[in-house]
Amino acid sequence: MAMKKSDKIWMNGTFVPWDDAKVHVLSHVLHYGSSVFEGIRAYETKNGPAIFRLGEHIERLMMSSKIYRMEVPYSAEQIETACLETVAVNNLKECYIRPLVYRGYSHVGVDPRGTPIEVMIAAYPWGKYLGEEALTKGASVKIGTWARMAPNTLPAMAKAGGNYLNSQLLKLEAVEDGYDEAIALDVQGYVSEGSGENLFAVYKNEIITPPVSSSILSGITRDSVMRLATDMGYKVREAVIPREMLYIVDELFFTGTAVEVTPVSAVDRIKVGSGERGPVTKALQDAFFGIVKGDLPDRYGWLSMVPQSAAKR
């Protein structure tokens, strides 16, 4: 599936035409996976495009860079501004924003010292990750045979390009086997997360989600949903989840920038609850989409409005 191009990509401080945003084939990142990145959505609101939790995404980008000892040559504020400008110069409304920090071209060799730290930001139109229908009908998932990264191997808290080799194995297995998505277990056999999204269960009037120690990426949508659910009066708890619990819970849903809030309808072909989207999932979807689309007040300060004047640059 080809992606929709936009006009310009921000590369190391300047905008370059989409087709000219290139790297050398001997760039360190291509050979050793040395990159960290973010995935961010902007939504169309009645006051113009708004980027969801931009500050938290760039904060995580900086933390991922720190873990890999990458000295980012821009401040968080500069990267945030560049994200807003990238949406504006491309005249985008709803879009996906992809900032990437990577080790560029100087030498080939595992020791990355001396490689230039480069930064790019692209923004382009992007629809629903698992299709529009999944938001109501739910996704059919399987428990992947690949485990998530073991603690102290690849750091799961860093959103690093290399982690997505594990995600690709999980996703490929799932789609080749006729499922929409995979859920990974951690090395101890406890539930971790999807290939690119966090997981929540509704079980005996509680909302539970695996803790950061279950090799998950600490998702920003996960954090948003935990806050929304708590404020809506639900009991929310981080808990280590055994695999079999997924077969008996009342509701199951994914959260993530890509999937937003998407119900899971079946695990290993076993229906979750009745197999329909559950009431708690629906209530959280309504709260989430209400805020991101500007239909409900932004009471947590989650939206960064894209300055309209920047669009004329």
Ligand SMILES: Cc1ncc(COP(=O)(O)O)c(C=O)c1O
């Ligand atoms: C492996 C993984 N887990 C969870 C998430 C969800 O994180 P967020 O809600 O910050 O997008 C993502 C997506 O970024 C991911 O790639």
